[in-house]
């Protein structure tokens with residue numbers, strides 16, 4: 001048996017909120033505001049994947065091809081990137097923006113991190129509004145074109161929404177009407193995070 005001095009091993013008990021919503025629903029925008037007001041660290045799996053492409057990493061080309069088709073990158077790759085980013089961040093509260101996107105993402109995340117989310121913030125927005133936002137986002141993203149947008153909506157409907165419904169059945173979803181102006185959306189989000197704070201969640 002390993003000898004130790006009685007102290008617990010260095011362990012972080014982390015709190016995680018999954019921030020879900022269709023492409024262009026405003027996940028990144030609202031996460032930035034939650035960070036300012038509630039001290040979470042913001043990890044966007046999409047951003048982490050785009051960094052891999054830029055860095056020309058081992059899986060960069062494959063990731064780029066998947067993204068341009070609006071398809072989901074294999075869970076192993078995404079989860080490892082998230083896990084690494086969490087370990088490198090000196091915080092115990094994380095917003096996972098745009099993750100998980102399907103059931104396999106969840107299974108892989110739970111297997112590798114043993115973390116269960118506190119709750120799911122769900123930004124509910126009609127496709128028409130999301131399309132308008134994506135087409136005027138101007139971030140130079142190759143996947144913000146109408147063909148790829150349609151594919152991304154389909155993946156969201158078929159793979160991500162069932163997950164949201166699953167978490168809703170466990171009482172874990174906090175849904176917000178995301179079709180309103182940013183300030184109004186954030187007012188609702190603030191209420192949710194304030195009450196989560198009070199409950200020590």
Ligand SMILES: Nc1ncnc2c1ncn2[C@@H]1O[C@H](COP(=O)(O)OP(=O)(O)O)[C@@H](O)[C@H]1O
Nearest residue numbers: 023024025026027028029133137180181182185
């Ligand atoms: N509530 C809102 N009303 C109008 N435009 C918004 C709103 N939230 C975000 N946007 C804009 O819509 C685009 C998509 O937002 P973003 O936060 O990148 O969404 P997501 O991360 O969900 O794809 C951005 O140009 C952003 O400035």
Ligand SMILES: O=c1ccn([C@@H]2O[C@H](COP(=O)(O)OP(=O)(O)O)[C@@H](O)[C@H]2O)c(=O)[nH]1
Nearest residue numbers: 023024045046066067070071072073098099
């Ligand atoms: O966990 C993730 C996050 C993103 N993506 C890929 O990256 C793209 C862009 O995701 P992001 O969250 O950045 O887009 P948004 O929803 O914000 O428009 C998606 O369409 C997928 O191809 C993925 O496969 N897994």
Ligand SMILES: [Mg+2]
Nearest residue numbers: 027028044046
């Ligand atoms: Mg985003």
